[in-house]
Amino acid sequence: MQLSKLYLEENLLVGTLPQSWSALTSVQVLGLNNNKLKGGLPESWSNLTNLSELNISNCKLTGTLPSLWSTLEQLSSIALPENSLTGTLPDSWGSLTQAACTSAPFLRQ
Secondary structure, three states: OOOOEEEOOOOOOEEEOOHHHHHOOOOOEEEOOOOEEEOOOOHHHHHOOOOOEEEOOOOOOEEOOOHHHHHOOOOOEEEOOOOEEEOOOOHHHHHOOOOEEEOOOOOEO
16 A cells, blocks of 8 residues: 555644655655644655645744655645745746645745
8 A cells, every 4th residue: 555645634744755755756745734844854855756736824833845846746735824834936847737736835045
């Protein structure tokens, strides 16, 4: 059995996003919104090549968007508002033709 959907919204999760989750290559939907997570977005999650929906809004995350996430070609929806992400959208994300960022703008200059 392969994990395809993981919903952990509103569970008061704390800590950082686990690098080890990059091994969950069959995950298509990942919902982590409304938790108390901190830290940045793991570059290693670029291995989640089947990921089509990602919601990590309202988690107090910091840092920039990983340029390596441009390999997430199946990504059609990404929700990142209510975090403290900074910078600009990486040029490499131009290859994500299916992706729709919800509740933009989500980056602070």
